[in-house]
Amino acid sequence: MNPSSAATAPLPKATAAPQLDNALVWLMALTCGLVVANIYYNQPLLAAIGRTFHVPDSQASLVATATQVGYTLCMLLVVPLGDMLERKRLMLVMLLGAAACLGGAALAxxxxxxxxxxxxxxxxxxxPQLLLPMAAHLAPDADRGRIVGRIMSGLLVGILLSRTASGYVGAHYGWRTVFGGAAGLMVLLIGLLAWRLPTDRPHFTGTYASLMRSLLTLVREQPALRRSALVGGGVFAAFSVFWTALVFYLESPVYGYGSDVAGFFGLVGAFGALAAPWAGKTADAKGPRFAITVGLLLALSAYLVLGLGGGHLAGLVVGILLLDVGVQSAHISNQTLIFSLVPEARSRLNTVYMTGYFTGGSLGSIAGGLAWTHFGWAGVCLVGGAFVGLALALHRYYGR
Incomplete structure (x- = not known):
């Protein structure tokens, strides 16, 4: 048997997939945005959390790291089950767990x-990492790209605007209110998805052990997948370095702002979501590797601007715009590349890539907190720029 075929079990004969209407697509986009926001609500609140529990900034930043570590573990160990178990039921169980854990955080x-x-x-x-493959499966061939793109936009906006919402609510009502409100939103989503989301039969017919072994087969046989996971991890580490340290910088004597203003910088970053269509068009026209290079160069220039001009509001805004556009461009182009490798294993390809991506994010959160504590803003910019430089070197030279 060809080793490549061992990465995926034979698929059962497909049954007619339910049609996706506009209301369901928008519900999927809303769900992705609200659920992924759970990972980022804590970033503008880190200084306030530190004050509540009387811990230093470097220790408070571990809250952001812990959330990303949990997400990475789920990507690696649970998300592949979307090829094996009925996705709707799995997602509802996860949302129920999210509601309970957010409530626990609010009362910690x-x-x-x-x-x-x-x-x-x-x-x-x-x-969202289960919902996106589900949407791709249910969508008609002619509309798959448009539908997945719309849902991905919800995901990107959720990542960026979560900081705005949590910063404002945290400043005016306390950080515990943010987690309590998020728990309520998860309960609302459980009701909506139980009512509107269709069932989605699994494709993989093997065991959990064979499912997990297939991940290793894909990693071993696809050098482009390994490169994309490493590059994605590097660029997301650079992204996390900045957003972990930003709240501390804005509350320092340089600016003297609170968490509400720190959160509103997420509105600036939301323009990065506009890069998704541009990145897709560039990847189609000139290839994803070219588009990834452009994204990484934009991110590198962002840290140059932030290092030289971050003490001025205009420099900070320009740097955020460049960083978010660069990171989102590299991310979307990386996904375009990996999804072209083994079409019948897209869920597991995404698992490998996103595991690398969020492993980098976790390392970036740790590095951002340490860099700020020991070296200030200059250290943050040097560490973030170093992560981008590493990603660029891997992209250019690894696996060639």
């Missing part, structure tokens, strides 16, 4: 309890 009596709840919030918030 100690920092250790909050950190533990944050890991579980990450574990239960990988629903």
């Amino acid at each position: 009596p100690t920092f250790a309890v909050l950190a533990g709840a944050s890991v579980l919030i990450g574990v239960c918030s990988a629903v």
Whole structure:
């Protein structure tokens, strides 16, 4: 048997897929945005959390790291089950867990309890990584790209605007209110998805052990997948370095802003979502590797601007725009590349890529907190720029 075929079990004969109407597509986009936001609500709140539990900034930043670690573990160990178990039921169980863990975070009596709840919030918030393959399966061939693109836009906007919402609510009503409100939103989504989401029969017919072994087969046989996972991890590490340290920088004497203003910088970053269509067109016209190179160069220039001009509001805004556009462009183009490798294994290809992506994000959160604590804003920019430089070197030279 060809080793490539061992990465995927034979698919059963497909049954007629339910049609996706506009209302369901928008519900999927809304779900992706609200659920992925659970991972990022904590970033503008880190300074306030540190004050509540009397811990230093570097320790408070571990809340962001814990959430991303949990998300990464879920990507690796749970999301592949979307090829094996009925996705709707799996997503509803995960949303119920997310609601419970967010409620636990809102009531956390100690920092250790909050950190533990944050890991579980990450574990239960990988629903979009199940919903996107489901949408791709249910969509008609002629509309698949448009539908998946619309849902991905919801995901990107959720990532960026979550900081705005949590920063404002945290400043005016306390950080615990943010987690409590997020728990309520998850309960609302459970009701909506139980009512509107169709069932989606699994494709993989093997065991969980064979499913997990197929991930290793894909990693071994696809050098482009390995490269994309490493590059994605590097660029998302650079992204996390910045957003983890930003709230501390804005609350420092350089600016003297609160978490509400820190959160509103997410509105600036939301323009990065506009890069998704451009990145897709560039990848189609000149190939995804070219589009990834452009995205990485934009991210590298962002850290140059932030290092030289981050002490001025205009420089900070320009740097955020360049960073978010660059990171989103590289991310979308990386996904375009990996989804072309083994079409029948897209869910598992995405698992490998996103595991690398969020592993980098977790490392970036740790590095951002440490860089700020020991070296200030200059250290943050040097570390973030180093991650982008590493990603660019891997993209250009790894696996060639």
